[in-house]
Amino acid sequence: MGGHWVRRIRDELGQELLRDITLVCLAVGVVGASYGAITVSEGLPTWTPSYMSVVVFAGASQFLFTGVVAAGGSPVAAVVAGLLVNARHLPFGFALADTVKDHRLFGSYLMIDEVVAFALAQRDPHRRRVAFFTCGVMLWVCWNIGSLLGALAGTAITDTDAFGLDAAFPAVLVALVLPGLRDRTTRAPALLGAVIALALTPFLPSGLPVLFSLFGLVLARPGRHFEEVAA
Amino acid sequence: MIGTTAILVSGVVLGAGTYAYRAAGPLLRSQFTPSLRIQALMGIAATVLLVALAVTSAVADGREPADLARPIAVLVAGVLAWRHAPFVVVVLAAAGTAAGLRLLGL
Numbered sequence: 233m234g235g236h237w238v239r240r241i242r243d244e245l246g247q248e249l250l251r252d253i254t255l256v257c258l259a260v261g262v263v264g265a266s267y268g269a270i271t272v273s274e275g276l277p278t279w280t281p282s283y284m285s286v287v288v289f290a291g292a293s294q295f296l297f298t299g300v301v302a303a304g305g306s307p308v309a310a311v312v313a314g315l316l317v318n319a320r321h322l323p324f325g326f327a328l329a330d331t332v333k334d335h336r337l338f339g340s341y342l343m344i345d346e347v348v349a350f351a352l353a354q355r356d357p358h359r360r361r362v363a364f365f366t367c368g369v370m371l372w373v374c375w376n377i378g379s380l381l382g383a384l385a386g387t388a389i390t391d392t393d394a395f396g397l398d399a400a401f402p403a404v405l406v407a408l409v410l411p412g413l414r415d416r417t418t419r420a421p422a423l424l425g426a427v428i429a430l431a432l433t434p435f436l437p438s439g440l441p442v443l444f445s446l447f448g449l450v451l452a453r454p455g456r457h458f459e460e461v462a463a
Numbered sequence: 464m465i466g467t468t469a470i471l472v473s474g475v476v477l478g479a480g481t482y483a484y485r486a487a488g489p490l491l492r493s494q495f496t497p498s499l500r501i502q503a504l505m506g507i508a509a510t511v512l513l514v515a516l517a518v519t520s521a522v523a524d525g526r527e528p529a530d531l532a533r534p535i536a537v538l539v540a541g542v543l544a545w546r547h548a549p550f551v552v553v554v555l556a557a558a559g560t561a562a563g564l565r566l567l568g569l
Contacts, residue, residue, distance in 0.1 A: 248549075248550075251551065252550040252551060255550070255551055255554060255555075256554070259554070259558075275464055276464075276465070276470065277467065277470070280470055283470070283471075283474055284474055284477075284478075287474045287475060287477075287478035288474060288477050288478040288481055289478075289481075290481050293477060293481065296525075297473065297477065301464065301465050302464075304464075307465055307469045307470075307472070307473045310473060311473050311476050311477045311480075314477045314480075314481075315477065315480045315481070318477075318480070318481045318484055319484060320512045320516070321481060321484040321485045322484040322485075322487055322488070323488075323505065323508045323509055323512060324485065324488075324509055324512070325484060325485045325486060325487050325488030325489055326487075326488035326491075326492075326505045326508075326509075327488070327505045327506050327508065327509035328488070328489070328509070329488040329489045329491070329492035330492065330502075332489050333489065333492065333493070336486065336489040336490060336493070337486065339489060340482060340485040340486035340489050340490075341482060341485070343485040345513070345516060348509060348513065349513055352506070352509055352510065352513070393561075393565070394562060394565065395558060395562050396532075396536060396557065396558035396559060396560065396561030396562035396563075396565070397558060398529070398533055398561065399521070399532070399533045399536035399537055399540070399557040399558055399560065399561035400554050400557050400558045401520060402516075402517040402518070402520045402521040402533075402537045402540075402557075403536070403537055403540035403541075403544075403553055403554050403556075403557030403558070404554055405513050405514075405516060405517035405520075406517050406537065406540055406541050406544055406553070407540065407544045407550050407553040407554065408513075408550075409510055409513050409514055409517065410541070410544045410545060412510050413510075413514070417503075417507065418507050418510050418511075421507055421511050422507075422510055422511050422514040422515075423514075425511040425512075425514060425515050426514050426515050426518040428515075429515035429518060429519050430518055430519060430522065433519050433522070433523050433526065434523075434526055434528075435526070436526075437525070437526070438525040438526075441515070441519055442512060442515045442516050442519060443512075445511050445512060445514070445515030446508060446511060446512065448511050448515075449504065449507065449508060449511060452504060452507050454500050454503035454504050454507060
């Protein structure tokens, strides 16, 4: 009985996609553990990582919050920095509005980068919906278990760079986004956006360069694309 | 450093702000339906952001440049993905390359 919906999800998404999500889940769990360990080793209370992982659930901004506070910054500065990094979730929400329309409040809560990328990689709307919620719930569980274990383990696991996990995050995004880039209407704005973000990275605080990539949209011609499709 | 109340309040503000970003689109979407052209544009915008996120996190942590191992590893992942390698291979190759290069002292 309990296995019924698990089997249904497996049938709808396929073995391969579930395996991919599971892999990202494990990676996210380990990064979550490093987040918990780093946060506690910086002197914040043991409950902080779990608290943040539940109420915020946005890895980059959580790391940044710990970093700013650990460097002696004020809580206000740490929150502002976090909100700046998370501003990209606004356009994500607009892009996935249809995908989460049956569970808008819950779906919005699960909207982290990897989940957005996994969902957008699915063309079929129904499959996209199932992928979004499956991936979202799985990553939420992994991130929270990781944060908790990391906080309890303390300084045992702080250097995930030794395992190359810092390279795994951009690789996950690249793998999920590349098929979409074979489409010319997306490729030109994405490339221009990447160049803009890279050029601004040394000069602007975290989060802003990624937002400025949206200027790449000046090369977007979705209208023309639809005419081509119609023709 | 920072007290219990400050952490609790910070978490609520950061959490509420982040949730507001995420929920704005889905909540507004129930009020009106944008044109197909706008919907397509929003899909492209999300991809543009993800690509920028991938590229910037491949070469830097905030304003600080990353070591050489990370961009090389992500480049390897990009080539594999372009050649239609399975997702698992792409991600493990990235982590393995970065870890291996660091073991070699890069």
